[in-house]
Amino acid sequence: MTSASSSTTTTQQHAIDVENEHAAHNYSPLPVVVASGDGAWVTDVDGRRYLDCLAAYSAVNFGHSNPVLLDAAREQLDRITLTSRAFHNDKLGPFVERLGALAGKDMVLPMNTGAEAVESGIKVARAWGYRVKGVAADQANIIVAAGNFHGRTTTIVSFSDDPVARNDFGPFTPGFRSVPYGDAEALASAIDENTVAVLIEPIQGEAGIIVPPADYLPAVRELCTVNNVLLIADEIQSGLGRTGATFACDLVGVVPDLYLLGKALGGGIIPVSAVVGDSDVLGVLRPGEHGSTFGGNPLAAAVGLAVVELLETGEMQERARMLGARLHEELSRLVGHGIVAVRGAGLWAGIDVDPGLATGREVCERLMERGLLAKDTHGSTIRLAPPLVIDPADVDWAVAQLEAVLQELRAGSPS
The missing domain is CATH 3.40.640.10 (Type I PLP-dependent aspartate aminotransferase-like (Major domain))
Known part of the structure; x- marks a missing residue:
């Protein structure tokens, strides 16, 4: 798993600037410019890989480039x-x-x-x-x-x-x-x-x-x-x-x-x-x-x-059920350690971050720097919804990145 760099390169910034100038501002995307994807991972214009834990709001349930x-x-x-x-x-x-x-x-x-x-x-x-x-x-x-x-x-x-x-x-x-x-x-x-x-x-x-x-x-x-x-x-x-x-x-x-x-x-x-x-x-x-x-x-x-x-075949449903249980079990460990509550079913989780610690957007930005893409909603809540083809090890890695971000925030360290 490769973590993303904390800096926005000239190539990415140019793409972002062109989009911001000519596309209506009905979204506020994270500053990453995705160029390709395979399975649960996407790659930006500079070749850096990110674990996609949004799956286009569940539109990519079966993975990129299936x-x-x-x-x-x-x-x-x-x-x-x-x-x-x-x-x-x-x-x-x-x-x-x-x-x-x-x-x-x-x-x-x-x-x-x-x-x-x-x-x-x-x-x-x-x-x-x-x-x-x-x-x-x-x-x-x-x-x-x-x-x-x-x-x-x-x-x-x-x-x-x-x-x-x-x-x-x-x-x-x-x-x-x-x-x-x-x-x-x-x-x-x-x-x-x-x-x-x-x-x-x-x-x-x-x-x-x-x-x-x-x-x-x-x-x-x-x-x-x-x-x-x-x-x-x-x-x-x-x-x-x-x-x-x-x-x-x-x-x-x-x-x-x-x-x-x-x-x-x-x-x-x-x-x-x-x-x-x-x-x-x-x-x-x-x-x-x-x-x-x-x-x-x-x-x-x-x-x-x-x-x-x-x-x-039922294979995708079973995969979401089994890996979802793993995801929620791991996330439950973080409750009381920067997380207030976790909800969801299968490979779908709503995670309430302690609002005194950070907003959901701030957490997602820090996760992005670590190579994980997620989306915030309503203040300090973030959502995880990876493609159902995600590897079990990547589920564990995703939770580990969230845990590391929470530790950074609690310690007051910069991203």
Whole structure:
């Protein structure tokens, strides 16, 4: 394992300066310029290697340059990449059939980005509410959870409570009710005759890998069933092996009406997302009511099918489960030694750093200097989400780097 140098070279700084001058400033990246990647490791423009413990927010679950996924993409690139949904293509049918079977559902709506999947799920839920449940026109409401992150489109930020996502982007879309996450009683009180869906993250990612009580999702499932309300699980970050199961809902034995999938579904190669459900719900859509020029394109379907095939064996899920147990066991040693709390499931951890010690950004900057890439969120919380192909020794090394950074901070030493 090679640690990164503490200085930003001329080559890197030039790349950063060009990006800062010409790209909109909607992100604040760490000062590293990645040029290539293999497995759980990436290499910058100067040839220095870093252990990637973010995996593009779980989009790279199966590792950088995964040979199986690259082969699927290359083969399809030589054939055809885009037809639009004006015509059929030979890859879409096998992809949606196998993805539906993986989720135990019979229908798939293919889209591109995670936010598109969420927007699509909202439209489907409203149409189902009017056409099946019988809700009066324009009266449908959807219940969401406080602290949620489902994307940053105008509709989605309408029910966000993050001021960074909301401020200066109104007026907002009506029709949403927010209740505390993990509180089934509050959710029950919010349901009325016009409620068409509950949209929930089984584990809240951006909020800091917040795991609800074990009885929460089963209680939400029961409430939705009793009240004839759709349960929509946003598994865009938590799904497809990340938590040690195919879906985070599997951890508590819950089956939602709709799964929202994205990120890892494209294998880190191409944006692929989907709404997955049964025909009694997804079947409410009629031709022309919803669509996407790129959604379900042959290249995306070929890569998505290869992803599904990786997950069908269960090997990736088992790897995340076993290495996740190792990760959490090692991280638990640091509680009380600069760490306040650790949460998560599988190869996914939210780590609360003592706010008197450092911010999450400061910790991530020090980790970067040591050759480890992670991402902060909400003050002093950092997240670890390495590719599921990470080596066991690298899991141990990652925790050792965090431990060393915490020791430096506690001793007051510079990075």
